[in-house]
Amino acid sequence: MDAVPSATDVVEHEVRVAAPPEVVFDYFTDPLKIVAWMGDEATLDPRPGGICSVEINGSRILGEFTEIEFPTRIAFTWGFEQRLFGVPPQTTAVEVSLVPDGDGTVVRLVHRRLPAGAVAFHRAGWHHYLARLQTALAGAAPGPDPWADAATVARATAEAADA
Numbered sequence: 001m002d003a004v005p006s007a008t009d010v011v012e013h014e015v016r017v018a019a020p021p022e023v024v025f026d027y028f029t030d031p032l033k034i035v036a037w038m039g040d041e042a043t044l045d046p047r048p049g050g051i052c053s054v055e056i057n058g059s060r061i062l063g064e065f066t067e068i069e070f071p072t073r074i075a076f077t078w079g080f081e082q083r084l085f086g087v088p089p090q091t092t093a094v095e096v097s098l099v100p101d102g103d104g105t106v107v108r109l110v111h112r113r114l115p116a117g118a119v120a121f122h123r124a125g126w127h128h129y130l131a132r133l134q135t136a137l138a139g140a141a142p143g144p145d146p147w148a149d150a151a152t153v154a155r156a157t158a159e160a161a162d163a
Contacts, residue, residue, distance in 0.1 A: 009119045011111040015130045017137040021071040021098035024105045027133060028074045028096055037132040037142055052076040057148045062089035072098050078111070085118035092118075107133070120161035121153075128156060 017024055027033045029046035039054040045065070046052075052063040063077035077090040097108040107130065111122055125147070132142040146152045 009114045009116055011114060011119060011122045011126060013107075013109045013126045013130055015107050015134055016101060016104050017107055017134050018104050018139075019137040020103070021100055021105045024098050024107060024133075024137060025071040025074065027137065029068070033136075037136040038129040046074070052078075057145060059084060063094075064090060066093070067095075074098075085121055086115040087118050121157045123163075124153075124156040124160035127160070 027037065029044055031042040031044045034042045034044065034054060039056045039061075041055045043051055043053040046068050048065055048067060050065045052061075052065050054061045060081040061078055062081050063079060065074070065076045067073060067075035074096045076094055077092065078094050079087045079089040079091045081089060083089075092111060092113045095110045095112070099106040099108065109126055109130065111126065114122055128147055132145070135142045147156075
């Protein structure tokens with residue numbers, strides 16, 4: 001594993017979804033369900049030390065699960081196979097907390113250890129993909145991923161950097 005980036009920048013998001021934690025949990029740990037909202041292909045072994053690999057629009061994310069607490073918490077490392085944005089495989093940390101909220105769930109995502117140059121991209125990316133998760137859990141198909149277009153990603157990232 002590569003060295004952890006020295007930066008300690010954090011990206012945080014919180015969304016409410018229309019499903020109980022037991023259902024939402026599977027959308028982060030089941031390869032067929034994760035690609036319904038994020039990615040084209042996934043290999044997931046949701047246990048501490050298990051692989052967490054998702055291909056998103058031609059970029060492969062490589063990490064491993066570090067904590068699994070069904071149905072309330074998932075933690076995994078994250079980084080790019082191609083070392084995009086100065087984020088090598090397994091060098092950043094993502095924590096997802098699932099909090100029951102009536103008939104739904106509040107999804108709290110915290111992405112830590114991001115290099116400064118990767119923050120805007122990840123802020124925009126998690127905002128985009130968690131909205132697609134909300135759509136999927138509401139029973140609709142999120143449709144083709146607009147982030148397959150590099151210009152769309154560049155605009156969203158620039159907007160997140162200005163925010």
